[in-house]
Every structure is written in C-alpha cells, then in structure tokens.
Amino acid sequence: MYVSDTMVQIVLILPGSTDFDRQRRIQGNLDVPLNDQGTAEVSRVIEEIRGRNIEVVYAACCEPAAQTAEAIAAALDVKLRKLDRMQNLNHGLWQGMSIDEVRLKQPKVYRQWQEHPECICPPEGEMLEQAAERVEAALAKVIKRHKEGVIALVVPEPLASLVRRFVNHGELGDLWKAAADHGRWEILEVNPQALVPSG
Numbered sequence: 416m417y418v419s420d421t422m423v424q425i426v427l428i429l430p431g432s433t434d435f436d437r438q439r440r441i442q443g444n445l446d447v448p449l450n451d452q453g454t455a456e457v458s459r460v461i462e463e464i465r466g467r468n469i470e471v472v473y474a475a476c477c478e479p480a481a482q483t484a485e486a487i488a489a490a491l492d493v494k495l496r497k498l499d500r501m502q503n504l505n506h507g508l509w510q511g512m513s514i515d516e517v518r519l520k521q522p523k524v525y526r527q528w529q530e531h532p533e534c535i536c537p538p539e540g541e542m543l544e545q546a547a548e549r550v551e552a553a554l555a556k557v558i559k560r561h562k563e564g565v566i567a568l569v570v571p572e573p574l575a576s577l578v579r580r581f582v583n584h585g586e587l588g589d590l591w592k593a594a595a596d597h598g599r600w601e602i603l604e605v606n607p608q609a610l611v612p613s614g
Contacts, residue, residue: 423558425582425603426464426567428487429575430479431456432597439514441594442571443506443540446478456598457483461490464600468565469493473557475501475570479597484569498557500549503571507540514591525591532573532590543573543587550577558607572596579603 431453435442471494474484488495509517518525528535536542570578572593580587582603
C-alpha cells in the first residue's frame with residue numbers, strides 16, 4: 416500500500432501582548448484584549464508571514480488569540496476558523512497574579528512548574544495534560560482536514576508549547592520563560608501520517 420509522505424506546514428503564531436503580559440501577570444483562560452504593543456506586534460507578524468501562502472487561520476478561543484487571528488485573516492484575505500476546545504490552560508487561583516507573586520509565595524510550586532510542569536496543578540486549576548488532550552484532539556481534526564499546504568495556528572502559551580511537543584515529540588521546557596513570548600511565529604513541519612494523539 417502506498418503511504419503519502421506529504422507534509423503540512425503549520426505557522427504557529429503567538430498572540431500579540433496584553434496589559435497582563437506587560438505586568439507579567441498570569442492570564443490563563445481570562446479574556447484580556449491586546450494592548451497597543453500587541454497590535455503593533457500583530458502588524459509586524461502580518462508583514463513577516465505575508466508571502467507564505469497561508470490557506471486558513473485557526474485560532475484558540477481566547478480574546479488575544481481571536482484578535483490576532485482576525486487581523487491576520489483579514490490582512491491576508493483568508494478564512495478564519497475558531498477552535499472551540501482550544502481554550503487556554505485554566506491556571507485557577509494563579510490567574511491575575513504576577514509570576515513574581517507565585518515565585519515568592521509558593522517557591523516550591525514555582526520551581527516544580529519550571530522543571531516538571533506536567534506534575535503540577537495550579538490551585539483550583541487544571542493539569543497540563545488535560546489541556547494537552549484538548550490540543551491533541553483539536554490538532555488531529557485540523558490535520559485530518561489539511562493533508563498538505565500551509566495553515567496558521569494562533570494560540571497562547573502554554574498551549575503553544577503543547578502544540579510543539581505534540582508535533583515534535585520534544586520536551587516542554589520552562590513554561591515561565593515561554594509565557595514571556597508573544598507576537599512571535601515559527602514554522603512546524605507536520606507529517607499527517609505520524610501525528611497520532613497520545614490518548
């Protein structure tokens with residue numbers, strides 16, 4: 416039987432920044448709009464990815480991702496699709512707190528989230544693996560729809576780290592550092608045949 420080795424390119428885009436990003440606050444699944452810096456970052460991303468033949472833009476269901484994706488889809492004149500189950504990780508009682516507050520008040524948990532985030536559940540929040548299941552299910556559907564070509568995916572951290580891990584089978588890395596990234600993009604090469612959800 417012939418097996419296709421066709422690749423799909425995912426342009427993975429982090430939303431533009433918000434006031435929570437500027438204040439180094441934990442956003443989780445709270446809806447916080449882009450600030451002026453975030454809007455400028457999105458404009459820069461649009462110019463950088465303009466020639467990449469993106470067919471459709473998929474967005475996580477949070478305000479920064481939605482605003483970022485809407486601007487990109489409008490500028491590139493392509494379809495925008497929302498990913499219903501791709502809400503960001505629920506950070507529970509950490510949401511709204513600054514990263515420094517968590518580091519000072521809960522130094523042990525802060526360090527564990529840095530070194531082994533998959534083992535930690537933010538107080539009254541959810542485990543990373545619960546979010547990973549949502550990410551994998553949503554991505555599997557998207558890849559089933561697009562066996563080749565180029566698509567854009569706008570998701571915030573730590574969802575973006577979960578996307579990278581699913582596609583590249585790598586390590587998560589330091590999610591506190593990852594949270595400082597916004598308005599950036601990268602290319603992920605995906606072999607649809609090799610992408611199998613862990614669950």
